Structure formats: structure tokens, C-alpha cells
Amino acid sequence: MIEIQDLTKVYGETAVVDSVSLTVPAGQICVVVGTSGSGKTTLMRMINRLVEPTSGQVLIDGQDTRAEPPHMLRRRIGYAIQGHGLFPHRTVAENIGTVPKLLGWDKARTDARIDELLTLFQLDPAEYRDRLPSELSGGQQQRVGVARALAAGPNILLMDEPFGALDPVIRAKAQDDLLAIQRRFETTVVLVTHDMEEAIHLGNKIAVMDAGKLLQYATPEEIIANPATEFVAELIGGDRSFRLLSLSKVVAFVEPGEAQGEPIDSGANLREAYAECLWSGREALPVTRDGEHIGRITLTELARHAARPQ
Numbered sequence: 068m069i070e071i072q073d074l075t076k077v078y079g080e081t082a083v084v085d086s087v088s089l090t091v092p093a094g095q096i097c098v099v100v101g102t103s104g105s106g107k108t109t110l111m112r113m114i115n116r117l118v119e120p121t122s123g124q125v126l127i128d129g130q131d132t133r134a135e136p137p138h139m140l141r142r143r144i145g146y147a148i149q150g151h152g153l154f155p156h157r158t159v160a161e162n163i164g165t166v167p168k169l170l171g172w173d174k175a176r177t178d179a180r181i182d183e184l185l186t187l188f189q190l191d192p193a194e195y196r197d198r199l200p201s202e203l204s205g206g207q208q209q210r211v212g213v214a215r216a217l218a219a220g221p222n223i224l225l226m227d228e229p230f231g232a233l234d235p236v237i238r239a240k241a242q243d244d245l246l247a248i249q250r251r252f253e254t255t256v257v258l259v260t261h262d263m264e265e266a267i268h269l270g271n272k273i274a275v276m277d278a279g280k281l282l283q284y285a286t287p288e289e290i291i292a293n294p295a296t297e298f299v300a301e302l303i304g305g306d307r308s309f310r311l312l313s314l315s316k317v318v319a320f321v322e323p324g325e326a327q328g329e330p331i332d333s334g335a336n337l338r339e340a341y342a343e344c345l346w347s348g349r350e351a352l353p354v355t356r357d358g359e360h361i362g363r364i365t366l367t368e369l370a371r372h373a374a375r376p377q
């Protein structure tokens with residue numbers, strides 16, 4: 068768990084992070100969003116003390132981060148940045164093994180961990196271990212960057228625009244990989260992005276920053292349904308109803324009964340169901356799970372959900 072308490076950073080006369088408090092429970096993803104210069108990166112870097120706070124404190128699992136030297140703290144907090152930040156003249160294996168080496172792991176343990184991570188990130192160790200970063204695609208470099216951040220099994224991972232340099236298709240894949248890996252290791256993640264779409268997709272909670280202040284810290288559903296300020300509403304963009312629909316699955320809104328035509332899978336989201344109703348001109352769709360009919364979802368129910376702020 069990360070507890071940020073009344074954290075402030077002042078440069079010159081300006082509080083670029085201004086009395087921010089928030090808690091990230093263990094095993095959850097907190098996404099920090101906001102416009103350029105709003106203080107996201109500074110906030111995140113105060114967690115691993117790459118930036119020293121002017122005032123306030125950060126507790127990790129109840130312990131003040133000032134209780135240990137910054138370099139020791141950073142060995143147990145993974146850190147991944149945009150454009151991967153890999154050492155260009157070190158191989159993939161050497162890059163991933165950086166922190167384990169600092170921690171004095173023996174070679175066998177380090178090698179096993181490197182291979183485990185490469186395999187998890189769908190990079191065949193035999194093929195990729197000895198390559199240099201320049202011999203990888205952008206998406207592969209990014210995966211190695213995240214693998215390096217996870218190498219020593221940190222329970223906290225800080226990520227600064229980790230997918231910023233990737234094209235949209237690879238980006239979606241990279242986000243899904245991150246979710247799978249985060250669930251597997253139960254890592255607590257703080258991720259900075261300026262992309263609200265990404266925040267909604269990845270965040271258990273979203274922290275919205277503007278001019279150093281935390282405007283809202285809430286679940287994606289709450290932020291979409293009840294943006295705290297005009298600025299937050301603007302960041303989310305116009306189509307809040309559709310965003311709300313895409314957050315919920317059909318399975319939660321199935322009712323007993325039949326409907327005509329092509330069925331929709333219970334794992335689809337409400338936005339897909341709504342689009343299907345409108346596209347095929349139907350008032351209801353049959354719903355299946357693993358190919359079995361389990362009921363139907365109606366246009367009335369979909370419209371009600373889209374209209375209702377939660």
C-alpha cells in the first residue's frame with residue numbers, strides 16, 4: 068500500500084505538486100492523468116525519491132520512505148519510463164538483470180528470472196537474451212523495459228507514460244499484457260499518462276491532476292458519471308454515456324427470456340451490445356455464455372444504464 072500524505076513540491080515560487088493526498092491499496096493500479104505540466108511526473112517521482120518532497124510524506128506499507136536511503140528504496144520499487152530507458156550497449160539479459168545484480172543475486176537465480184520474464188512477455192529467451200536494444204522493435208524494447216522494472220520482484224511498479232511511444236495497436240496489446248502481469252504478481256502500480264482512454268482501461272482508480280492539485284481521485288465509473296469539476300469533464304470528453312457503457316459487461320444485465328437473431332456473448336461490454344441493437348434494429352439480443360443460451364439483454368435496459376449517472 069502507498070499512502071501519499073499532504074505531499075508538496077515547490078520549485079521557486081510555484082507548488083508544482085500542491086498538498087496531494089491519496090492512498091493506493093496493495094495490488095491495485097492508480098493512474099495519474101492530467102495535462103502537460105500538471106505535476107504528474109513530479110508526484111510519481113516523489114514516491115521513489117527521485118524528487119525529494121518539499122513537505123508531506125509517503126508511506127509504503129506503513130513505513131515512511133525517508134527511513135531508508137533513496138538508492139535502497141529504489142531497488143525495491145520498479146520504475147519504467149517512456150521510450151523504455153534501456154542501456155543501449157547492454158544486452159537484453161544484462162538490462163533485465165541490472166537490479167538483481169545490484170542486490171547480489173547469484174547467476175543461476177538471475178538467469179532463471181530473466182528467462183521467466185522474457186517468456187512472460189512473449190520473447191523467446193534463446194532468441195532475445197543476447198540482443199542489444201537496437202536489435203528490437205519499439206514494442207519489444209518497451210516490454211524489456213517493463214521486464215527490467217519487474218526483475219527483482221518489486222511489489223510496487225511506477226510507470227511514466229510507458230506506452231506513450233507505441234502505436235495504437237501495439238499499445239492496446241501492451242496495456243493488456245501489463246494487466247495480466249500485474250494480476251499475476253499482484254503488483255501495486257502507479258502509472259502516469261495524459262491519455263484518459265488509457266486511464267479508464269487500466270485504472271482501479273484515477274487521480275486527475277491540474278496545476279499541481281489533485282482534482283479527483285475515484286474509480287473510472289465515478290469519474291465518468293460524476294466528474295468533480297468542469298476540467299475533469301472536459302478531460303473525459305463528450306461521450307460519457309458511451310464510456311459508461313463500455314465499462315460494464317453484458318452478463319451483469321441479462322434477464323430471463325428469448326430474443327431473435329444473432330446472440331451476443333455475455334462477456335461483451337454494453338457498448339458492443341448497444342451498437343449491435345442499433346445496427347441490427349433489434350429491441351433485444353439473445354445472450355450466450357460458452358455457446359449456451361442464458362437469457363437476453365434489452366435495448367431499454369441498455370439505454371437506462373447509459374443515461375444513469377452512478
Ligand SMILES: Nc1ncnc2c1ncn2[C@@H]1O[C@H](COP(=O)(O)OP(=O)(O)OP(=O)(O)O)[C@@H](O)[C@H]1O
Nearest residue numbers: 078083101102103104105106107108109110259261
Ligand atoms: N527540476 C525542476 N525545476 C523546476 N521546475 C520543474 C522541475 N521539474 C519539473 N518542473 C516543473 O514542474 C511542473 C510539473 O512538471 P511535471 O513533469 O511533474 O508535469 P507532468 O504533469 O508530468 O507533465 P508532462 O505530462 O508534460 O510530463 C512543470 O511546470 C515543470 O516545468
